[in-house]
Amino acid sequence: MTKTLSIRPDGTKDRAEGPLLEIRRVSKAFGGLMALMGVSLRVWPGQIKGLIGPNGAGKTTLFNLITGMLRPTSGDIRFQGRSIVGLSPFQIAALGIARTFQNVQLFRGMTVLEHVLVGGHRHSRSGLLGAILRTPRMQREEEEAQARAWAILKRVGLAEWADRPAESLPLGLQRILEIARALAVGPQLMLLDEPGAGLNPMEKARLAELIRSLNAEGMTVLLVEHDMSLVMGLADEIAVLDYGQLIAEGPPEAIRQDPRVIAAYLGEEDEVGHAARG
Structure with missing residues (x-):
């Protein structure tokens, strides 16, 4: 069983046991359209990792690849050190990966x-x-x-x-x-696809409290979210996609000030830190 990251006295997390999820140079093409191009990132046990980017950046496509709903054109996806490419969504869920959807999907x-x-x-x-x-x-x-x-x-x-x-x-x-x-x-890994979409401030506060408490209990979270104040307040590390490519990765404060990230949102926001486009 994957253990929660231990916290050192200086506040850093011990990553000696390796990533829980590893995306290795993943690309996905739909006909002549490249939705993802050589994306590599890691999610460590015990993290809340944010995944942000403008509409069409490839965030939900990446979630669909991780959960087996799509298969990458190239590259590898590894969970707990083993490749999960080619497994069915049910098999991947059985390994310990669960997700929510951008549009709420309930059974009438x-x-x-x-x-x-x-x-x-x-x-x-x-x-x-x-x-x-x-x-x-x-x-x-x-x-x-x-x-x-x-x-x-x-x-x-x-x-x-x-x-x-x-x-x-x-x-x-x-x-x-x-x-x-x-x-x-x-699950050991929870993929949340825009859980704050359409929620009012009070509902978002309740959502954030739940995510923090689940993480404190050992749940690892990969979070796609357009509300920058929500994701900046939750994530300890953020990856940024733009036109299918990873353009930045780091702690929230570094991402907030990264010129490449600001440029990706230019024309949609005055600054990174408010709601992103879409």
Whole structure:
């Protein structure tokens, strides 16, 4: 099991155990369009790493490559030291990678609790026959799944909404529900794709508090976010994509002042530190 980074007295993190996720010179072409070109970056255990860039920079494409929804044209993606290129999304989730989506994706007609139960489906071992025959093992797994789902809902503050239709929740709580569903996978790495999109300041503050607390408990996070104040306040390191290329990487203060980053947002913002374009 991957351990949380230890913190030295000087405040730096011990990276001796190697990166949790490593992107090695990854490129992705769609016909004649290069969405990503030779991107390399690392996410270390215990990090909150931000991934920013203007619309069309390749951020969601990179998430789709990491989670097996797309396959890179070239390069390699390694999780815990092993290549995951060519694995299915289900296999990658089983290794310990979960994600949320830029546009909230909920199942109509399902309750909040049922969404979290769906997220935890990979933990089931009984199979179709066990479900049909209602074997003792199947019943035990169902009880464990219910207990796990309730624990997650309590953890994220959604227990009181458990029996409500998921689509009836305010957008801010729908975003939290997506995180809860991803937590049910039992991930070591959480990919959050614009979790703050469409949220008001109070909802964003609640979201940030949840992300910080999950990280404090050992969750590694790779965060795509257009709200620069949100990502700058959360991430300990930020990577910047522009037109499919990695143009900068470093701590938030260095990224805020990097001329290449400012140029990427030029015409969209007065300065990096406010909401990015898109």
